[in-house]
Amino acid sequence: MPKVISVQRYLIGTQAAHPEATGDLTGLLWDLTLAFKQIAAKVRKAGLLDVIGLAGEENESGDVVTKLDRIAQDHIFRMMDHGGHLCCMASEEEPDIIPIPARYPKGKYVLSYDPLDGSSNIDVNVSVGTIFAIHRRKTAEGTDGTAEDVLQAGHDMVAAGYVIYGSSTMLVLSMGNQVDGFTLDPEVGEFLLSHPHIRIPRRGNIYSVNEGNHAWWDDNTRRYVDFIKDPASGSYKSRYIGSMIADVHRTLLYGGVFLYPRTFKDDKVHGEGKLRLLYEASPMGYIVEKAGGIATTGDESLLDLEPTDLHQRVPVAMGSPENVNEYLDFLHGRR
């Protein structure tokens, strides 16, 4: 029988391997996992939102129904604002940096997150998820966090990961060395190590991109996708859920390539791509790279890019190294 390792034991074990560690990061991640369990419980009730109502509403007849991404945002904020581990936070749901309330101590880390990625899929029961990135602060300890603390490149993260609320709830985490996956056992309410040391396949035969945008891509991206659809290139499968977390999770486990390139369309220009650097592309790219894959904007590593804005968008290509390199060859006209 395999050994059962809870996320708590895993975090304590990881801390023990670093004698210099103070336990701050362990405490931060432990608090986060509690927020994920709360969100998982709410996501399971998503279809009942209008029927039974959830915390934060005014009444049962749906006068004010809090949207699930707002609920997820509140859970994370309420779990993380008082632990003394963070100096500030940044979220997809908030336009500005989220300060730690004055009455609580300011810690040495920064948390950036997308509380519920893919939320346009919630109403049709498709997997959604939470993405998070943790950086060590740059400014003096004990003070309020600033933009300087938040706007850091992906390669400076001390930990990152995501939780996918799918047929089961799974936490995928890296603290820099390797990538491990934990599945929530709903009966005991604990994340248990189920996918130790995840490695992305060197090559896969699945491509994942919104082909509805085909006409709006640059020529080289179009040539690449046409190339992999040619039977002479092998038998590729197309899979696009439209929930980044689910598409990248599948890419991580099965291999292949996930793309969200620049689009140039009159009424909906994403000349810099659609996905957000700080709390979507960068932490997902960190996981992919720590698992042996490549994550790039097309021009540079996603992890090298320093955000200039909390909600900055970037073009994204990530996945198995051989697939991503092949895409880059097309993108740069080498093929």
Ligand code: FDP
């Ligand atoms: P959503 O709009 O549902 O929140 O960045 C958000 C995101 O989903 C990603 O999860 C997903 O990969 C992408 O947008 C889907 O965009 P398209 O609908 O343009 O394909």
